[in-house]
Amino acid sequence: MRQRAGGLLRQAPRLTLALMLVPVAAGLAGTIAPAFGLGGTPGLQSFRALADWPGLGAAVRLSLVTGLAATGLSLALTLLILALLPGGRIFGAVLRLLSPLLAVPHAAVALGLAFLIAPSGWIVRALSPWATGWDTPPDLLTLNDPAGLALIAGLVAKEVPFLLLMSLAALPQTDAPRRTMLAQTLGYGRAAGWAFAVLPALYAQIRLPCYAVLAYSMTAVEMAMILGPTRPPTLAVQIALWMADPALAERGRAAAAALLQLTLVLGALALWRTGELVVRRVLLGAAARGWRGARLDRLLRPLTLAATALVLAAVGVGLAGLALWSVAGLWSFPDSLPQTMSLRIWREAAPDLARHAALTLGLGAAVAGVALILALACLEAEQRHALSPSSRAMAVLYLPLIVPQVAFLPGLQVAALGLGLDGTPLAVAAAHLIFVLPYVFLSLSAPWRAWDARIGTVGAALGASPGRIFWRLRLPMLMRPVLTAFAVGLAVSVGQYLPTLLIGGGRVTTLTTEAVALSSGGNRRVVGAYALLQMLLPAAGFAAALVLPALVFRRRRGMRAA
Numbered sequence: 309m310r311q312r313a314g315g316l317l318r319q320a321p322r323l324t325l326a327l328m329l330v331p332v333a334a335g336l337a338g339t340i341a342p343a344f345g346l347g348g349t350p351g352l353q354s355f356r357a358l359a360d361w362p363g364l365g366a367a368v369r370l371s372l373v374t375g376l377a378a379t380g381l382s383l384a385l386t387l388l389i390l391a392l393l394p395g396g397r398i399f400g401a402v403l404r405l406l407s408p409l410l411a412v413p414h415a416a417v418a419l420g421l422a423f424l425i426a427p428s429g430w431i432v433r434a435l436s437p438w439a440t441g442w443d444t445p446p447d448l449l450t451l452n453d454p455a456g457l458a459l460i461a462g463l464v465a466k467e468v469p470f471l472l473l474m475s476l477a478a479l480p481q482t483d484a485p486r487r488t489m490l491a492q493t494l495g496y497g498r499a500a501g502w503a504f505a506v507l508p509a510l511y512a513q514i515r516l517p518c519y520a521v522l523a524y525s526m527t528a529v530e531m532a533m534i535l536g537p538t539r540p541p542t543l544a545v546q547i548a549l550w551m552a553d554p555a556l557a558e559r560g561r562a563a564a565a566a567l568l569q570l571t572l573v574l575g576a577l578a579l580w581r582t583g584e585l586v587v588r589r590v591l592l593g594a595a596a597r598g599w600r601g602a603r604l605d606r607l608l609r610p611l612t613l614a615a616t617a618l619v620l621a622a623v624g625v626g627l628a629g630l631a632l633w634s635v636a637g638l639w640s641f642p643d644s645l646p647q648t649m650s651l652r653i654w655r656e657a658a659p660d661l662a663r664h665a666a667l668t669l670g671l672g673a674a675v676a677g678v679a680l681i682l683a684l685a686c687l688e689a690e691q692r693h694a695l696s697p698s699s700r701a702m703a704v705l706y707l708p709l710i711v712p713q714v715a716f717l718p719g720l721q722v723a724a725l726g727l728g729l730d731g732t733p734l735a736v737a738a739a740h741l742i743f744v745l746p747y748v749f750l751s752l753s754a755p756w757r758a759w760d761a762r763i764g765t766v767g768a769a770l771g772a773s774p775g776r777i778f779w780r781l782r783l784p785m786l787m788r789p790v791l792t793a794f795a796v797g798l799a800v801s802v803g804q805y806l807p808t809l810l811i812g813g814g815r816v817t818t819l820t821t822e823a824v825a826l827s828s829g830g831n832r833r834v835v836g837a838y839a840l841l842q843m844l845l846p847a848a849g850f851a852a853a854l855v856l857p858a859l860v861f862r863r864r865r866g867m868r869a870a
Contacts, residue, residue: 338719363540420626500601
């Protein structure tokens with residue numbers, strides 16, 4: 309029996325990679341078929357219909373510009389924070405806020421930012437009428453602007469915490485403190501020395517996360533629906549609209565557009581890779597010339613502090629505004645605060661909120677639980693059988709994050725229809741798992757591998773089996789990272805919009821799908837209630853990850869800190 313269990317455990321990494329690879333491949337196949345008319349009359353009719361769409365050029369431009377700009381700004385700010393702020397109070401505050409920021413779904417961040425920058429938003433209200441003279445909302449295009457600036461801002465606010473988390477996990481492998489100190493003793497400025505000594509080693513570790521951010525930024529649907537342009541929208545949003553159209557002819561055009569979106573992402577990744585090589589040559593040239601960059605810190609540090617504070621304030625104040633709207637009574641323009649407070653919206657929407665929250669929580673907990681089991685099995689197989697993940701395996705793990713959702717989810721939707729599973733919670737949960745598993749594995753792998761193996765050696769010397777070491781030593785000692793990984797999985801599942809919309813077929817509705825659908829209406833109070841509840845579910849998961857170990861090990865101080 310033990311041999312059979314050990315054999316199954318050894319196969320866990322292969323099973324997990326198959327769960328990443330097979331759905332993406334099947335989804336792409338299901339997208340290619342209707343795009344080329346393989347189910348009926350083969351041909352290029354779908355591509356001709358796509359080319360006839362008047363907004364194609366603008367949609368392509370928006371996808372490329374917003375994706376590349378958001379990724380570049382997010383990476384730049386992340387690297388500046390790591391280079392210039394460690395050791396200070398601001399950096400400590402960023403670290404403390406990292407988990408709460410990661411717990412906030414993309415749609416909630418977009419809704420909060422929309423409330424801030426809208427013509428009737430909090431910023432204009434705070435400045436009116438004393439500074440602007442406006443007694444009515446101005447006719448300004450601060451939201452849904454044609455250039456996609458609001459969308460870029462929202463993407464940066466959400467992706468900086470993710471890149472920061474990935475960088476912090478990889479930083480110990482770069483020997484950053486010693487390298488930075490050595491560079492400074494040689495006369496290099498902090499930013500320049502960090503760029504020469506630490507950045508090459510760090511970026512090699514976070515290249516795949518950067519690619520994932522680029523792919524998501526180019527193909528985000530929920531954030532683009534709330535913050536992005538509408539005439540025309542981004543290509544990803546238009547694909548989602550065509551997929552939701554009851555006319556079958558639009559499905560073929562959507563499939564053709566999905567393949568175009570995939571081509572754009574691959575092209576952007578190639579362009580990004582070219583940029584990596586250019587930056588590498590620039591750094592090598594600057595180092596060869598002996599450039600020290602000692603004065604650069606005076607310029608970059610204030611800019612980094614200001615940009616970091618702006619991101620934190622935008623997210624925090626925007627979310628606070630959503631919470632305030634959910635309990636606001638009369639709140640006319642240009643008042644900065646509501647004249648009255650009321651729980652009327654919560655009472656009226658309570659049945660719908662409870663139903664959507666229960667389904668969202670059930671899906672998220674189930675998916676996060678399955679993802680956690682698979683991640684634990686993979687990591688334990690690494691330890692017991694001396695396995696080491698190759699770069700190819702890590703690329704497969706990141707595959708669902710790098711391949712655009714709009715490129716393969718339409719194909720999965722067709723497969724779900726063929727199997728009779730469309731519109732079922734089971735199919736939606738399976739779709740969520742594709743995106744949740746990589747995040748759970750990445751969040752758990754670093755602390756799991758950092759566990760002191762000598763403890764297991766002592767246990768084995770005392771006669772404990774590998775299974776007993778896992779259940780009685782390793783798992784309890786790593787309770788906090790395990791629960792944190794579960795919370796990450798829950799947060800990712802709660803925030804899934806497009807998989808729920810397409811695979812659920814409109815019959816499986818979660819807090820996220822409802823919040824995005826309601827955002828196009830004018831009732832900010834209902835939107836605020838849905839967005840607030842959407843934030844509270846992941847926040848509860850992260851709170852449990854902090855509180856439960858403290859309660860379980862309240863008499864063991866060392867275990868509480870593990």
